[in-house]
Amino acid sequence: METEHAPPGIDPNIPSPARIYDYLLGGKDNFAADRAAAEKLLELTPNAREGVRINRRFLSRAVRFLAGTGIRQFLDIGAGLPTQENVHQVAQRVAPDSRVVYVDNDPIVLAHGRALLAENERTIVVQGDLRKPEDILSDPEVTGLLDFDRPVGLLLVAVLHFIPDHDEVGRILATLRGRLAPGSGVVISHLSYGDLDEDRIREGREIYKNSTAGAVMPRTREQIVRFFDGFEVVEPGVVPTDQWRPEEDGEPVLPPLPGVDGYSGVGLLR
Template sequence: MSLPEWAPEGVDVSVPNAARVYDYGLGGYHNFAVDREFAEQLIAAWPGILQVAHTNRAFLGRVVRWLAGRGVRQFLDIGSGIPTRGNVHEVVQAIDPQARVVYVDVDDVAVSHGQAILAGNPNAAALGGDLRLPAAILADERVRAQLDLDRPVAVLLVAVLHFIGDEDGPPGIVRELTASLAPGSYVALSHFTAVEDLGHEHDQVTKLYDRTPTSVRTRTREQVAAILGDLELVEPGIVPITAWHPDPNEPAEAEQRSVLGAVARKPR
């Protein structure tokens, strides 16, 4: 099979991949037949999942604007995904062109497409990295070249921690990520959570993901709180993403209970 021009060398097109499945769900075209077929199985199992992807993306945009409104000008977006509409650098650099953004993803398609769209943008970078190895991300010279860790940084972990198993210790990952950041830094996250009346649909989705290299799991509000550890939750706390600072200028969204969102701050 001949690969499209944007496909990085060595890309595995035989198994579905979380980044490319999400890209398909958002209407993107950086995906392969195996991803589209898998996404269609997810949609058949839980038709509401497409809306989840769009709602999550809207949450990301609101979080970035909210943080920018509090003066944050440095963003480390881990599990950033394949660039699509409303990317972090577009949102924040529209507010301040000097704002810095580093995208990190474990997926080669996400990284190579990120690098392509950032060519010519001196204040943003995209690189490969694994959230399970936070020290390596923070030590990366491309991160250090963009971000001044002596000033506040917002770490974005949006729709990625549910791909990290308990065995990899999400609370420890967040602790390690924030330990060397300046006080006044933030962590923002969204996370798949169980909803009683969607138990069957959620089960089907997790079973499907179990057949891919990246399984997915729900976590409770308490487990999400534990991931954020000693960071201070900003209002309104850990809530369904649609309830996190809804924007009166955007069309009202149906409540999305399957994904929790939160922003927390490193105390000064």
């Protein structure tokens, strides 16, 4: 993506997590600053590309699982740029009547998503900030497509680690959980510390401090498990991301990769 094509209000010199992620996945919707930030991450964690692929595969498996429980509505907050095997594609393959709302605060995500989904009446992209869950839940576009009196699959994939305050994450989750009907589900994947030493963790935080996210906070498994409070965590629990229900005919489960560490899980609201 060329600098001169940056939409109004976008500073292409400030990297965005969504566009860094896009670059690591092999996408083209990114600027030089995003690529430079991603390359710095790769210097710190050379397996970062495989890490984002692992995360993406988990998302697909989790959506298929929730669809298998009968959930036909999905709210994906911090959705990122469209890529392969997007939530609506996975869900609507299982059940064509599935409805999907993508939420993101990156204008480029909004522009690309809306262009891609212009003819899909059951899927929309709206602007929203995870830090303001009340605004998302009351957005007329969101409530016009999703019926919160029926089960919803809430997707918080690779996004909570951009909120450094543990108490704020708890408040956000409590607000979202309080609006969900019984039978709903939550999907969470979260960055952890792994084998990174303090210097590399500090350098990684600096990269995201200088991005539109403003911060990143890896957390321990114990801290991530607490984000499922109020939900019944399904087997195999909160585990390393590629160990969550791997598919026999899918990608093989890899041995732990240096510099790649995260925990993921799915919970159901009874």
